[in-house]
Amino acid sequence: MAYAYWKSGKMSETAVFDLFFRKNPFGGEFTIYAGLSEVLKFLSNFRYSECDIEYLRSVLPPTEPAFFDYLKTVSTKDIKLYAVEEGSVIFPKVPVMRVEGPLPIVQLLETTLLNLTNYASLVATNAARFRLAAGNQKALLEFGLRRAQGPDGGLSASRYCYLGGFDGTSNVLAGKLFDIPVKGTHAHAFVTSFTNLEEVKHATLASKTGAQSVNLAEKTVEWLEKISSILNIIPGETNKGELAAFIAYAASFPSSFLCLVDTYDVQRSGMPNFLAVSLVLHSLGYRPMGVRLDSGDLAYLSNSVRRAFMTISMELEIDYLADLTIIASNDINEDTIHSLNQQGHAIDGFGIGTHLVTCQKQPALGCVFKLVEVGGLPRIKLSEDVEKVTMPGAKNVYRLYSQDGHALVDLLQRLDEPAPKAGEKVLVRHPFHESKRAYVSPTRIEPLYKLYWANEKLQENLPHLIDIRNHAKQELAKIREDHKRALNPTPYKVSVSDRLYNFIHDLWLANAPIGELS
Amino acid sequence: MAYAYWKSGKMSETAVFDLFFRKNPFGGEFTIYAGLSEVLKFLSNFRYSECDIEYLRSVLPPTEPAFFDYLKTVSTKDIKLYAVEEGSVIFPKVPVMRVEGPLPIVQLLETTLLNLTNYASLVATNAARFRLAAGNQKALLEFGLRRAQGPDGGLSASRYCYLGGFDGTSNVLAGKLFDIPVKGTHAHAFVTSFTNLEEVKHATLASKTGAQSVNLAEKTVEWLEKISSILNIIPGETNKGELAAFIAYAASFPSSFLCLVDTYDVQRSGMPNFLAVSLVLHSLGYRPMGVRLDSGDLAYLSNSVRRAFMTISMELEIDYLADLTIIASNDINEDTIHSLNQQGHAIDGFGIGTHLVTCQKQPALGCVFKLVEVGGLPRIKLSEDVEKVTMPGAKNVYRLYSQDGHALVDLLQRLDEPAPKAGEKVLVRHPFHESKRAYVSPTRIEPLYKLYWANEKLQENLPHLIDIRNHAKQELAKIREDHKRALNPTPYKVSVSDRLYNFIHDLWLANAPIGELS
The missing domain is CATH 3.20.20 (TIM Barrel)
Incomplete structure (x- = not known):
């Protein structure tokens, strides 16, 4: 794909991609976001070695040699990454990352960003659900290394289970590398x-x-x-x-x-x-x-x-x-x-392995990475499945809080819309159902994105694992109990501004072919 | 545990451990064994670094300093590993590995051996099941990297899906490292x-x-x-x-x-x-x-x-x-x-990701590693769950074939029993049900174990991935169709010799406490 972009002269077109999922895991109504630190480490080191390029040359169909010279220059120097803070509670359809940069380069990052986000967030959420089930007084120990996807899968499991609220691990290397209490x-x-x-x-x-x-x-x-x-x-x-x-x-x-x-x-x-x-x-x-x-x-x-x-x-x-x-x-x-x-x-405590690390109840979080803008123009992906339609254009996300401190609704807006203001009434709309609308008067507004990567360097200090763990705990406390309960939890609302709603639907109609019933 | 062994003077006691699982995955009646090459690589490199030992010193409860001197000397020089050939079809209760060596050292290997075997065998089996479902004419491409447990989980998935019968992967690094055709x-x-x-x-x-x-x-x-x-x-x-x-x-x-x-x-x-x-x-x-x-x-x-x-x-x-x-x-x-x-x-072909690499239908194979002998004396583990009782003593395993070339039954024997002979009638018994017995006259006998590690080095040349893949294909062909079908497959029989049967049950009775009903 990168070669076809390159050959079509799209090397320098600026693209915007959203990384999001469509459904909370485990039949629940919340997800814990994890994996950001590893994503940023990856961006800091991303390049193709000579040996990688030799390999690519050997397996690609006939390709112009100049493409490999281009690959040698590929780096993340023109990449910008906005993301929700690691350990935050997140919800379907809200992009947890917005990645901007030259089209082929962002595209080359796709699989790794997904890989580093999907399992990390899934297993952290699983751990948080075990914690909710067991209560804060019980000890929860992760014993999953033997059932994980290889040694590195086991390390990820230990790290993100701790982030999600476990107290320790039997994985001694994880203890050593991530400063997690080891127990056994x-x-x-x-x-x-x-x-x-x-x-x-x-x-x-x-x-x-x-x-x-x-x-x-x-x-x-x-x-x-x-x-x-x-x-x-x-x-x-x-x-x-x-x-x-x-x-x-x-x-x-x-x-x-x-x-x-x-x-x-x-x-x-x-x-x-x-x-x-x-x-x-x-x-x-x-x-x-x-x-x-x-x-x-x-x-x-x-x-x-x-x-x-x-x-x-x-x-x-x-x-x-x-x-x-x-x-x-x-x-x-x-x-x-x-x-x-x-x-x-x-x-008094549980040692949990298999079902925790393999996330047996739902072993994958379906994060996807979708193009929403190229060269300043919005892009939409339609689909045979309506729920797979994407929300075009670069967006900002805000979390609106009620007077008692609980999160009320997440609001996606076009990038150039002014942020909602505390105490002011705002119209929030369901992104796809026309009639589902509501006014909200939030007491507090939280912008969810921070700029983490730009100008070839980290834009924020990365917190320690224990701090991310504490953040996750505080975040969960801000979510209403009925969103967190195990049986039939209430869905948390994710909404779009009126302008974004109209923008999506205009573009949808413009791109959907009209057929003939026969 | 190693410290307690050391402190009890058990450093040099020779132990025998069996690695096996109790149930085939995915509701099926067969499993493909994978992961042996990585296990042998691990044995070749196993030791504790100074830095590992420093870490252990910092987290263990009060421990005698001489124990850490002992840990510095720990190596696999006295370890022997017998195993079934990688890519073989295997069945519950048959140990795929028998590991012999100093008790604390074999114990220290446990988690890694399980980790390297469990997921590898599980995903290879999953791939083989997809192949059986799709038939040999369809292309099967593994697209799972984004949903695996981190980058290394993704590499394992690509490698072992290819072993199990997939044609290619979209994971370019796996293509480069393992010489798997890359497709996308x-x-x-x-x-x-x-x-x-x-x-x-x-x-x-x-x-x-x-x-x-x-x-x-x-x-x-x-x-x-x-x-x-x-x-x-x-x-x-x-x-x-x-x-x-x-x-x-x-x-x-x-x-x-x-x-x-x-x-x-x-x-x-x-x-x-x-x-x-x-x-x-x-x-x-x-x-x-x-x-x-x-x-x-x-x-x-x-x-x-x-x-x-x-x-x-x-x-x-x-x-x-x-x-x-x-x-x-x-x-x-x-x-x-x-x-x-x-x-x-x-x-004509399927690109399969999530359900393949996460093994959604059953995301873990329950391999365990059980002590069966110490210092030449057999050990048995009883359990509140009868199916968790172990088969004591070092054992040999043979596969008995029928005249038409199909595998009939696996037979476990005590180490000192003579191997069964082709053309000679042999009594095979269910390991736990007294009345389930049968005579078999096999046309061919295959000893399942080879010695892979002894005297600090590999005892067999390790085959290439493509050869293991071919072996798996040939092995599956030797298994009767009814064992492989998707719906209600016939269980394949795993049996013990009459001597082993009596040996197990004598030891069981000797170790089970007699209680009083009240």
Whole structure:
């Protein structure tokens, strides 16, 4: 396509493209915008190497050699990029980016801009929805690396899940590169690698103050006897390989002791084994952390484990034991969390992998990149599908707020229209349905675009990931609850000015062929 | 986990892990194994840098300093990796990899091995299913980069879709790196960037022999008049910006002229505009290629376009025009292709993006990595979910073939059992259901594992991508049709030897706690 532009003498025509999507993901009515920092990094480095050009020469159909000289000169020096701030809440049809520059060059950027925006925004939105489902009090940990699209897909997932509201990741490289808290527990393999208490018979642990040191296995077996009668289980029936594994883990991490308790049987083995070791740790001045459940009925098992924690806490008069952490994993999705909430459960945190990073409920956000203007003249793309018709011309976008601080409506205008003013009545129209119109008197107006790239350099300082994460959180708070609820949320309104409405429809009619019914 | 292993003195214990999945993806009964080359590349380079170790030191709970000295020495020199050949057809429960080596080191490899196997195998399988749906005569082009999980996710998608049977990709970097044919057409933006014929009034094209040169716009307008009466459309109603774009495209690519014809209206604009330019190209000795449809009812539109091609071909007596290529895109998934086949269509090839690379129907393959042996002793993981119970001990796998060359059953055995022999009756058992047993007399036996990594180096030459692709094709041919069909396919049998069956169940009973009903 670039070659055909070049050969048609369109190298220097200035084009304007909009990047937007047509539908919020996951049946929801909001999207979190992410990926801008990577887009700007890409613009800073965009060029074709000699080796790229050699490759292109080898695969293109017969092409004039001068085109490759042109490709060598291609850069982003004449590109301007306006965008919504990363981490903002965004809505369908509102362009999150407006890119201006020489037609073939903007076109060459298309796929990469889409690639860097689509998944980033999708998975950040998914993470935000998990957060809304779980509430702010629960820990949400991203465990998705093994199911992502390769190592880099996994890094993107960790980064943008954190942006969307997760608390940490098990992806250590993501922790290192993006300064995300890393969290994890042990796996079943750690448990099954031990077979009996012989393996840990020499394991000792010093008390927290260093005053004494005990043999862990001996003390643990004593405690297992004691709690078994309280919990009405048979101490001989707990798996002793598992018990050995927990003892080894306690010796390594006495202050962050969290065990996976479902390798053999949660209630008859994992939970009492965990409690026995925990009580030794307690006697040595440490506070055990809790357990992870990775299979079975998570509502039932978490309640059962919580009851055991409370019973032991009461019997032994150790208050905090009642509140030990229960983490759940195992193929959890947004619906699972809603269902658990409805049933009642005792889970404090979720480790979520597959459904989070693959966005199983809807694995792609349909961002597109559409030409809306060339050489100052507007362009429209019609389509066999009406919802695929584009809004022509460069546009500005404003978010209008109500008196209580909530976002009311987004308003797209022609570039040369004056911005709406706070306190002044403005007519907002549905972009396609003629009769859908309303007057709004906003209390506050927020222009959504900033100029991020021009004159070969960044025009704004890029915030840190944690700041983008905070921005996303604040942005979500400004969206009304009914737009955010999981079931049948109310659509947020995206509107156009009266002038833009007429402009779109005049151009539409001018370009649609009139046929003959036959 | 590695720290706890280290601290428990398990650094040198030899462990055996199996990598396998429990269920074929997409409701199917087969999976294509992919990702092995990348796994081997990873093993060749695995180590912790000083900077990695510094980071780990900063985030781990209190840890003995000597552990970090140990981490510096970690390498794959004592690792052995057995695997099924890349591109093979594989089935649930059969480990595609057996990894042996020091327990903590194999454990440290886990997530990366899973990451490199899961998505690769999933998307290769998806591609193979699209190929089965479309048949071998259709062109299948991967257009998914914009919807993949970042640039690297896009590269993986292109690579493994080609492996699974696609013909090419629009991802130019994937073409360059992996030697995949690159294919693409132009976008709607190319069409909308032109507004009228003035823009191409000087465009000329020399005939293929160079004997003459014509003004393209003038000749095209003449042809548009001629074919309009044949096709019963109004020549003045075709969009002249679109016509200008097609003319510019023809001037650039006279020998590979393929146009996107749905920007304004396929039947009243795109198709006649395309044909007018095509007839000019024909008169100059070139052969136009065809059209792409990207919206609307693809069955109806493709038939309508084909009829127009046939009409013009007959009227003008130019045979090949009847057979011009029709490519379809627009959110196509496997079910769309089956539905199109059922309705009848005239599409020659599909450009497939979103649903292919995101594997929308099931966006993750659930590969897991389970410990089956430590220090020569078998390990079993029980679970609240019976289907999550693992098969203990290092195993060998054989595929047993029938006389007609089809795969009959996969057989897992203990490592020290003699391989089954062709022509000899063998008892195969369901791994978990006691009564499901059968005798098989295979005509041919194929051991599925090769040793790929040992003694710090590759043990096999790695095939090129095209060879893996061919292997996958041959492998699929050996699988019975009923295992491959889209609707209610027959499950392929995966079995264990009698000795392995008893071994599993003895260990299961020995590890499962007996409770008390109350």
